[in-house]
Amino acid sequence: MRIGDVGEFPLIERLAWIAGRGRADVVVGIGDDAAAVDLGGEDLVLLTVDSQVEGSHFVRGCIEPRVLGRRVLAVNTSDIAAMGGRPTHALVSLVLPTELELEWVEELYRGLAEEADRFGVAVVGGNVARCEDGIVLDLTLVGRVRREHLLTRAGAKPGDMALVTGSLGEAAAGLYLSSHPELEIPERDALLARHLAPTPRVEEGQVIGAAGLATAMIDLSDGLGSDIGHVCDRSGVGVRIHAAKLPVSPAVERVAEQIGKKAWELALFGGEDFELLFTASPHAAGVLAERVSAGTGTPVSVVGEVLPAPAGRRLVLPEGIEVPLEPRGFTHF
Numbered sequence: 001m002r003i004g005d006v007g008e009f010p011l012i013e014r015l016a017w018i019a020g021r022g023r024a025d026v027v028v029g030i031g032d033d034a035a036a037v038d039l040g041g042e043d044l045v046l047l048t049v050d051s052q053v054e055g056s057h058f059v060r061g062c063i064e065p066r067v068l069g070r071r072v073l074a075v076n077t078s079d080i081a082a083m084g085g086r087p088t089h090a091l092v093s094l095v096l097p098t099e100l101e102l103e104w105v106e107e108l109y110r111g112l113a114e115e116a117d118r119f120g121v122a123v124v125g126g127n128v129a130r131c132e133d134g135i136v137l138d139l140t141l142v143g144r145v146r147r148e149h150l151l152t153r154a155g156a157k158p159g160d161m162a163l164v165t166g167s168l169g170e171a172a173a174g175l176y177l178s179s180h181p182e183l184e185i186p187e188r189d190a191l192l193a194r195h196l197a198p199t200p201r202v203e204e205g206q207v208i209g210a211a212g213l214a215t216a217m218i219d220l221s222d223g224l225g226s227d228i229g230h231v232c233d234r235s236g237v238g239v240r241i242h243a244a245k246l247p248v249s250p251a252v253e254r255v256a257e258q259i260g261k262k263a264w265e266l267a268l269f270g271g272e273d274f275e276l277l278f279t280a281s282p283h284a285a286g287v288l289a290e291r292v293s294a295g296t297g298t299p300v301s302v303v304g305e306v307l308p309a310p311a312g313r314r315l316v317l318p319e320g321i322e323v324p325l326e327p328r329g330f331t332h333f
């Protein structure tokens with residue numbers, strides 16, 4: 001069997017079965033946004049790794065190396081944020097073709113260093129290897145979280161609300177605009193920026209974790225419609241998402257209108273927004289929304305409610321009809 005026939009998530013499950021040993025110091029192992037390990041002390045250590053592959057995640061001529069450098073750190077930082085933590089140290093593995101301009105790599109590192117400074121990350125090492133077929137950037141990020149502030153994908157309970165930070169669909173709108181220069185949208189630059197170099201919700205994640213009121217959290221990398229499924233899987237619950245409650249900006253409305261899609265479709269199935277999705281009891285949801293917006297200025301929206309597992313994953317369309325929620329987000333393989 002080829003990995004293309006297995007699919008991304010079943011592949012990860014098979015690999016976890018082979019190598020994922022439970023051990024006393026492993027608090028969270030394979031299958032969450034980041035691993036959490038107990039090395040002693042008040043804080044848990046968070047570990048995550050992610051790669052940006054030329055042709056799969058980026059096209060060399062379509063993104064400035066400096067922006068790409070910011071992006072490679074940002075997407076990892078988002079996974080640390082999803083655990084309620086803050087990033088501290090990074091290791092970078094570069095796989096590069098020999099014809100690559102030195103200036104390109106230096107610019108990449110300038111972007112990486114800018115983003116690292118912004119989030120208090122020290123780049124402490126890495127590796128360089130050669131491959132003539134294209135660029136692969138692989139970043140390992142270490143972080144920490146107070147053990148009582150840790151949030152995982154497990155823990156959502158029936159009756160909880162499902163909430164998201166910020167607004168959804170902007171990265172998908174930006175991706176579309178990047179290949180359609182003819183579309184005239186006043187917010188073009190902002191949407192492109194959102195697509196190319198997302199802003200991880202680190203402060204927001206820490207506020208949510210520190211409140212001790214949320215039951216589960218994940219960052220939205222593949223798209224809400226798909227990522228909410230990971231929370232359902234790990235928590236053993238179902239969910240009902242309301243299309244009409246998804247937070248979309250007027251800019252996303254405009255793009256959706258021009259390309260003949262619904263804004264809620266971009267919000268639900270467009271990936272790479274890197275917002276946080278979390279769950280909390282109805283009372284706690286209100287408190288958390290207030291704390292996040294007061295502490296960070298980022299709005300929080302209730303987008304649905306957690307159901308018992310047998311109810312499955314449901315989507316209420318804007319016209320009020322309830323349909324199954326198909327996991328149509330992005331997957332590799």
Ligand SMILES: [Mg+2]
Nearest residue numbers: 033079219221
């Ligand atoms: Mg994630």
